[in-house]
Amino acid sequence: MIYSLEVKNLRSGIEQKEILKGVDLALKSGEVHALMGRNGSGKSTLAQTLMGSPTYEVSGGTAKVFGKEILKLETTERAKTGLFLSFQYPSEIPGVKVYSYLRMLHNKSHEDKLSPKMFREYLAKKMELLEMDPTFSERFLNEGFSGGEKKRMEMLQMLMLEPKVIILDEVDSGLDIDAIKIVSRAVNYLIEEHNSSVLLITHYSRILNYIKPDFVHIMLDGKIVKTGGEEVASHLEEYGYSSSELQVPAVKHEE
Amino acid sequence: MKSLLLKQNKNILISPIEDTQYVYVIPGNSTEVTNLELNFEKEGVSCEIIVLGKMHEGQSIELTTTSRHLVPNTSCVTNYFVALENSSSSNYVGKIIIAKKAFQTNSYLNNKTLVIGEGTKNITRPILEIEADDVKASHGATTGRVREDDVYYLTSRGLTKKEAEETIVEGFFESVVAKIEDGDVREKVRSGVKS
Amino acid sequence: MKNNQLKDIRETYADKFGFNMPEVPSSKAKKGLSEEVIREISKNKGEPKWMLDYRLKAYEAFIKKPMPEWGADLSHIDFQNIYYYIKPGDVEKRTWDDVPENVKKTFDRLGVPQAEREYLAGVKAQYDSEVVYSSLMDELEEEGVIFLSTDEALKKYPEIFKEYFGKVIPSADNKFAALNSAVWSGGSFVYIPKGVTVKRPLQAYFRINAESMGQFERTLIIAEEGSFANYVEGCTAPVYSSDSLHAAVVEVIVKPGARFRYTTIQNWSDNVYNLVTKRARVEKDAVMEWVDGNLGSRVTMKYPSCYLIGEGARGEVLSIAYASTGQHQDAGAKMIHAAPNTSSSIVSKSVSLRGGRTSYRGLVDVAASAPNAKSRVECDALILDSISATDTFPTMRINDSSANVEHEATVSKIGEEKLFYLMSRGLTETEAMGLIVSGFIEPIVRELPMEYAVELNRLIELEMEGSVG
Numbered sequence: 001m002i003y004s005l006e007v008k009n010l011r012s013g014i015e016q017k018e019i020l021k022g023v024d025l026a027l028k029s030g031e032v033h034a035l036m037g038r039n040g041s042g043k044s045t046l047a048q049t050l051m052g053s054p055t056y057e058v059s060g061g062t063a064k065v066f067g068k069e070i071l072k073l074e075t076t077e078r079a080k081t082g083l084f085l086s087f088q089y090p091s092e093i094p095g096v097k098v099y100s101y102l103r104m105l106h107n108k109s110h111e112d113k114l115s116p117k118m119f120r121e122y123l124a125k126k127m128e129l130l131e132m133d134p135t136f137s138e139r140f141l142n143e144g145f146s147g148g149e150k151k152r153m154e155m156l157q158m159l160m161l162e163p164k165v166i167i168l169d170e171v172d173s174g175l176d177i178d179a180i181k182i183v184s185r186a187v188n189y190l191i192e193e194h195n196s197s198v199l200l201i202t203h204y205s206r207i208l209n210y211i212k213p214d215f216v217h218i219m220l221d222g223k224i225v226k227t228g229g230e231e232v233a234s235h236l237e238e239y240g241y242s243s244s245e246l247q248v249p250a251v252k253h254e255e
Numbered sequence: 256m257k258s259l260l261l262k263q264n265k266n267i268l269i270s271p272i273e274d275t276q277y278v279y280v281i282p283g284n285s286t287e288v289t290n291l292e293l294n295f296e297k298e299g300v301s302c303e304i305i306v307l308g309k310m311h312e313g314q315s316i317e318l319t320t321t322s323r324h325l326v327p328n329t330s331c332v333t334n335y336f337v338a339l340e341n342s343s344s345s346n347y348v349g350k351i352i353i354a355k356k357a358f359q360t361n362s363y364l365n366n367k368t369l370v371i372g373e374g375t376k377n378i379t380r381p382i383l384e385i386e387a388d389d390v391k392a393s394h395g396a397t398t399g400r401v402r403e404d405d406v407y408y409l410t411s412r413g414l415t416k417k418e419a420e421e422t423i424v425e426g427f428f429e430s431v432v433a434k435i436e437d438g439d440v441r442e443k444v445r446s447g448v449k450s
Numbered sequence: 451m452k453n454n455q456l457k458d459i460r461e462t463y464a465d466k467f468g469f470n471m472p473e474v475p476s477s478k479a480k481k482g483l484s485e486e487v488i489r490e491i492s493k494n495k496g497e498p499k500w501m502l503d504y505r506l507k508a509y510e511a512f513i514k515k516p517m518p519e520w521g522a523d524l525s526h527i528d529f530q531n532i533y534y535y536i537k538p539g540d541v542e543k544r545t546w547d548d549v550p551e552n553v554k555k556t557f558d559r560l561g562v563p564q565a566e567r568e569y570l571a572g573v574k575a576q577y578d579s580e581v582v583y584s585s586l587m588d589e590l591e592e593e594g595v596i597f598l599s600t601d602e603a604l605k606k607y608p609e610i611f612k613e614y615f616g617k618v619i620p621s622a623d624n625k626f627a628a629l630n631s632a633v634w635s636g637g638s639f640v641y642i643p644k645g646v647t648v649k650r651p652l653q654a655y656f657r658i659n660a661e662s663m664g665q666f667e668r669t670l671i672i673a674e675e676g677s678f679a680n681y682v683e684g685c686t687a688p689v690y691s692s693d694s695l696h697a698a699v700v701e702v703i704v705k706p707g708a709r710f711r712y713t714t715i716q717n718w719s720d721n722v723y724n725l726v727t728k729r730a731r732v733e734k735d736a737v738m739e740w741v742d743g744n745l746g747s748r749v750t751m752k753y754p755s756c757y758l759i760g761e762g763a764r765g766e767v768l769s770i771a772y773a774s775t776g777q778h779q780d781a782g783a784k785m786i787h788a789a790p791n792t793s794s795s796i797v798s799k800s801v802s803l804r805g806g807r808t809s810y811r812g813l814v815d816v817a818a819s820a821p822n823a824k825s826r827v828e829c830d831a832l833i834l835d836s837i838s839a840t841d842t843f844p845t846m847r848i849n850d851s852s853a854n855v856e857h858e859a860t861v862s863k864i865g866e867e868k869l870f871y872l873m874s875r876g877l878t879e880t881e882a883m884g885l886i887v888s889g890f891i892e893p894i895v896r897e898l899p900m901e902y903a904v905e906l907n908r909l910i911e912l913e914m915e916g917s918v919g
Contacts, residue, residue: 051874054866079876091871095889108876140889157875339851358836368848374818375851383842385861388833393860398848 002067004029004197005050005083005165010061012049018059019045021222027165027197032211034200034233037219038241043201044088046219047169051085052078065165084163086154088170092142098153099123099137105160126159129189131182147174155186162190167199172207184210205233256303258437260444267291271302271331278440280447281308281316281337292321295329295357305431307336309424309448310343312372321350322362330361336431338424341372348380349394355386364394369427371401371420425449482530485509488632491535495601495635498608508621508631515625521811522749522778527723532695534633534666590648595679596641597652600668603639610641614672618701618731618757627727630666630699637667637698640681641674642708648679651713651899669700673708673736682713682899694722696747702730704738706760711739715902717909718747720776726752734760734789741897743906744779745772753811755784758792758820765794768894773806773838774913782812782844787823787853796827799891803834803913809841810859818849827857832890834864834883884914 007025011018019042027033037043049056050063052075063071065081073081093101102123107113114122127134130152142150151171158166166187172180188211190196200211208216208230216232217224220241226232258276261267263285269277271293279291293304304320322331337345351362368377381394401423409419428448435441488509492502517524590597596607604611621631640652673679696718704710710730718724724747730738740754756765767783779802785794800808810829831840842859864886872882888895888907895903 051870053870074879075870075873076876076878079874085874087871087874091865091868093868093872093886093889095892096885101885104877105875140892161875370851370853373851375848377846377848379846379848379857381842381844381857381859383831383840383859383861385831385833385841386839388836388838388863390833391860391862393858394842395859396844396846396855396857398846398853398855400852400854 001028003027003064004031004066005199006062006064006067007046007050008062010046010049010063011059012045012056013059014056019056019222020049022061023219023222023224025199025217025224027199029164029197030191030195031215032191032198032200032213034202034208034213034216035219035224036202036205036216036233036236039203041219042222043219044169045222047085047088047167047199047201050078050167051075051083079161082164083167084158084161084165085167086151086158086169086171088173090142090150090154092140092145094140094143096141097137098139098141101141102137102156102160105157109161126156129159129182130155130186132156148176148179151175151179151183155183158190159186162194162196164194164196165199166190166196167201169201170203171200172202172204177206180207181210183207187211205237208233256436258435258440260440261291263287265289269293270296271300272297273300274302276303276305276435276437276440278305278435278444279307280444281306281310281318283309283311283314286315288317288319290319290321292319293323293331295322295324295331295360296326298326298328301330301361303434304331304333305336305435305444306334307428307431307444307448309338309428310340310345312341313343314340315344315346315376317346319348319350320364321352322364323350323352323354324357324360324362325354327357328359329357331363333362333364334431334434335364335366336369336428337367338369338371338427339375339377342374343372344376344378346376346378348382349396350382350384351392351394352384353387353390353392357387358389360387360390360392362390362392364396366394366396367427368396368398369401369424370398371424481533483509483532483534483633487534491633491635494535497604500612501604504616504621505632505634508628511622512625512628512632515622515628517625518751521751521809522780524723524725524749524751527695529629535635593646593648594641594643595646595648596639598639600637600639600670601635603670607639607641610672611639611670614701614703615670616701618703618729619699619727624727626697626725627699630668630697630727634666634668634699636665637669637700638671638681638683639669640671640679642672642677642679642710644674644705645676646674646679647677651680651682653682653684665694665696665698667698669698671700671702671710671712673702673704673710675705676707677705678709680711680713682902684715684717684902694719696722696724696726698726698728700726700728702728702738704730704732704736704763706734706736708733709737709739711741712754713741713898713902715743715745715898715906716747716750717745718750720746720748720774722747724750724752726750728752728754730754730756730765732756732758732760732763732765735762736760737764737766739766739768740783741768741894742781743770743772743894743898743902744781745770745906745909747777747779749778749780751780753782753784753813755786756794757786757788758794759788761789761791763789763792765792767796767798768897769796769798770891770894771798771800771808771810772910772913773800773802773808775804775806778807778809780809780811782810782829784813785815785825787814787816787820787825789820791822792820793824795825796829797893798827798829799894800829800831800840801834801887801890802831802838802840805837807839807841809843812844814844814846814848814855814857816848816850816853816855820850821852823850823853823855825853825855827855827859829859830890831859831861832864832887833861834887880914884911887914 003026005027007023010023011020013019035043058071065083070078103119132152171183218226256274256276261279263282320333349364353360364381377398379396381396383392405423406419432444488505619627621628732738738756742754744750754767758765765785771779771781773779783796798810802808814825816823844857846855869882887910
């Protein structure tokens with residue numbers, strides 16, 4: 001069985017401090033895996049490590065996209081395997097116009113290049129799907145965007161690239177219910193049309209009403225401590241992360 | 256952070272130590288040339304320079320501050336706050352020098368001049384000389400008058416024009432004085448710029 | 451690998467801009483400078499006596515003036531090893547058909563296609579020291595706009611010429627202005643009559659194309675009351691081995707209520723000393739804008755200035771400096787506030803890579819007679835590697851109590867997190883760097899005419915290919 005994303009015993013951290021302490025995950029095409037856990041449990045580290053962030057150092061394990069080992073690849077090459085990360089904190093790139101940047105992304109990821117006119121129409125449709133104002137394409141990439149606007153810009157880039165493996169790092173944080181619906185629409189479109197698989201990192205189960213998970217994983221202290229169906233998320237909603245169900249030692253509450 | 260109040264001197268050369276604020280108040284009668292130089296020779300040192308003063312009528316000051324970063328991973332914030340009364344002047348050179356091997360330097364210079372009189376002269380030369388790449392260095396310098404709107408606002412609350420101006424000048428200095436962490440030093444500086 | 455890539459860029463680059471065209475100068479003046487050479491230049495041009503006297507007086511000043519002791523290293527300039535005047539043809543050509551075939555070819559490669567002429571209000575192309583081709587559109591002539599080579603203007607409009615020539619930049623202003631005043635040749639003369647708006651940019655192309663040849667063009671611009679125009683010049687230069695000197699003088703007079711923009715993109719080969727004096731006199735309620743892009747050259751020293759002498763006058767400078775191996779860009783701006791309610795703004799962006807050095811050097815001067823002056827200076831430097839350097843030397847001299855002057859400068863490198871973000875979308879490191887650098891200078895590039903903006907971005911893409919890793 002070739003998984004779209006297969007992670008085995010992945011360990012990584014910053015300098016001497018190990019944050020991921022052996023993570024295992026396997027996603028099949030079209031599947032949605034929710035990854036939940038409290039702040040500092042290592043969810044974002046997993047996302048950043050998989051994309052090849054220079055901040056984190058891998059100390060062990062493997063990660064494959066469609067059978068291809070990615071941990072040794074440059075970030076650019078990882079992106080070319082079809083892996084996409086929606087950043088929790090996207091960078092602001094001053095002076096780079098959204099329109100020409102997106103056109104470049106589209107041209108790089110597609111065999112058949114669209115004429116400027118066709119691309120404009122294509123882009124307009126995608127922006128409509130995300131209920132974005134057309135003037136966004138004239139702005140600079142993420143510069144001066146609000147939190148919600150940045151998240152939509154992440155989704156727009158995702159739609160341009162049509163990735164096979166999507167990692168969403170707290171795409172729902174700071175969004176109201178309407179915005180969550182819009183973001184979910186874009187993700188569901190790729191699941192349906194391109195059979196993409198999704199690793200959905202989130203703090204709250206709210207978004208799971210719109211992007212239905214096949215599996216829910218709970219992460220704690222750099223490890224996945226529980227895996228199940230939607231019921232895990234519901235349980236979490238009700239009892240919180242300190243529930244004994246999760247076999248978690250008692251923790252202080254203020255975290 | 257420790258706060259260290261520097262004594263009046265023409266030439267002050269410092270090899271800064273960890274977590275220290277070097278504070279210098281320009282004496283109200285001084286027309287001396289003052290040279291304040293920090294040479295960062297120890298890695299990991301981070302410190303702050305605070306120079307401030309009110310130039311009284313006819314007074315003039317020539318001041319040079321230098322933060323010279325010679326080793327990696329040091330940081331420095333330089334503040335020079337000066338208020339100019341009638342016919343007073345300030346001639347300031349603020350240097351940030353980052354040597355070739357001094358990676359991960361973080362150095363910032365902030366110079367603010369508040370003009371409260373007529374016939375003032377103000378020369379500011381903030382200089383950056385950067386030979387290393389992994390650094391953050393910047394400076395900001397502004398010169399402006401007491402804003403009429405602000406004076407108006409305070410007079411509308413019953414202050415006289417003079418009181419309003421004094422309040423604004425105090426506030427101007429307070430924005431940097433408040434950063435002084437040592438309570439005794441802070442009080443000394445506060446009364447120093449008032450006189 | 452990197453070196454080869456670099457070499458490839460050079461070659462493509464040379465090919466693109468036709469650096470290896472054979473020259474066809476019909477007569478070459480002797481190398482070196484003397485009173486005799488100056489007399490010969492003036493005689494050759496058939497100038498009036500006052501101009502010869504002016505040149506000789508400037509020559510005296512040039513000899514007396516010391517070399518500047520600040521700024522970039524100029525110690526390698528050998529004034530006696532330079533040609534001071536070269537004349538490629540005997541007469542100025544009026545139509546494209548008359549232009550020699552190899553010159554045309556060079557201009558094709560420079561990107562002056564026939565089709566573009568429609569869009570250009572007039573094309574001036576300086577080949578060596580003399581303007582060999584110029585065209586003026588009829589509508590401009592009808593409006594009374596004069597756009598000629600400076601030499602031609604001296605012949606055709608002697609009165610107006612004498613009235614303004616050398617008035618903004620006196621011949622003894624600095625050593626290189628004095629040199630230019632002594633040996634000037636070519637350049638543009640622009641006269642915009644009262645109230646006339648010139649919609650399309652007036653364009654001129656310059657280049658150096660003789661070994662060790664100095665280029666000393668002289669540009670004089672008069673924008674009469676309430677007029678509006680935009681002048682654009684661009685330079686590309688051949689790669690030659692010995693040092694070349696470019697010492698131009700540009701004088702602009704912006705009369706009350708007029709608005710003038712002067713755009714320069716210079717891309718000299720990396721053996722050229724580019725030492726240019728540019729200054730504008732800005733009168734009541736007038737606006738002067740300098741847009742200045744400095745790429746290439748061995749040394750550039752250039753500080754476009756605005757003398758704001760009329761109430762309400764405004765000056766703006768937008769400057770890009772880009773320094774690579776062996777290059778020092780010492781560029782900036784000067785704003786002299788000499789009248790009430792004047793305002794100025796300077797935005798400078800510099801990029802240094804592969805051992806290059808950029809320096810911002812600027813002056814904001816507020817005279818005691820200039821109440822309520824406002825000035826804002828913003829200079830940002832980007833350093834792309836550990837062997838490059840940058841400096842910032844701004845001076846603010848404020849002799850008036852009501853001035854509001856702000857200055858901000860930053861130095862930074864490209865953030866790792868920005869590179870990672872773009873690479874996560876499939877861009878290579880080179881592409882990501884190119885994009886970030888282009889974005890960094892975008893606030894100035896957007897002010898350039900389209901074809902210059904495109905060319906500049908292309909150039910940066912090429913340059914980035916050698917700079918990663």
